[in-house]
Amino acid sequence: MKKQFIIVMAAVVIVAILAALFILGRRSSDAQSSLQKGYLKEADTAFLNGDLLLAKKLYEQAREKIDDTARLKEIQRKIEDINIKIIFSPIIDKCAKKYVVKPNDSLAKIAKENNTTIELIKRANNLSSDVIRPEQELKIATCKFSIVVDKSQNLLFLKVGDEIIKTYVVSTGKNNSTPVGVFKIVNKQPNPTWFKAGAVVPPNSPDNILGTRWLGIEAKGYGIHGTTMPEELGKQVTLGCVRMRNDEVEELYNIVPAGTEVTIVD
Secondary structure (H helix, E strand, O other), X not given: OXXXXXXXXXXXXXXXXXXXXXXXHHHHHHHHHHHHHHHHHHHXXXXXXXXXXXXXXXXXXXXXXXXXXXXXXXXXXXXXHHHHHHHOOOOOOOOEEEEEOOOOOOHHHHHHHOOOOHHHHHHHOOOOOOOOOOOOEEEEEOOOEEEEEEOOOOEEEEEEOOEEEEEEEOEEEHHHOOOOEEEEEEEEEEOOOEEEOOEEEOOOOOOOOOOOEEEEEOOOOOEEEOOOOHHHOOOEEXXXXXXXXXXXXXXXXXXXXXXXXXXXXO
């Protein structure tokens, strides 16, 4: 009888301990969830108020405290959207500096000296023409961008160091025909003409599969370009080039200068 009583009491104690642990776990989970919601609410508010730097910082803090995959993807998307908005805005962050225009400066000269693009200088400073004047203050990008194409996922990553600035869905070569390796962008062309076997397809033709922009890499004949078939993005369907949505390849074209490193992996 005494032995049975001890067993019963032990069971009661175990149940009580498990119940206490469950309650503590619920409270901890609720506290963590409340903290996450707090960060996200503050981040959303900062974004709506136009404070992009604060919004990015708060979203990054929220990202570190969340383990739900779907929510993490949504937060990462918001961070990447903010990254692009900052790049194309007058905001001076860690990847930009203020530059005072000197006599005899031109946008081409400033872009070359700072390893950036004329298009990016114009967009970041809301310039409607190439005309600049001495003593004018300009935002100039200073970070070194790079590109990584993952053929297995059909994704292109715009990066600064180890940070992913923006992720793009792309199409790559059928039969694994997109070359693998480390290359550099060697030429850039807006509204490219497509020189295919036996024909020259002009820009804006519905038969021109190059879309609105071309960024050629060191592997001859290969590059990153737009598309007339956005429904095929995310698949391995090209003759070896990397295809993007036209609006997205235009965005990338504006950001990265010739000489940008492009790494393509299986």
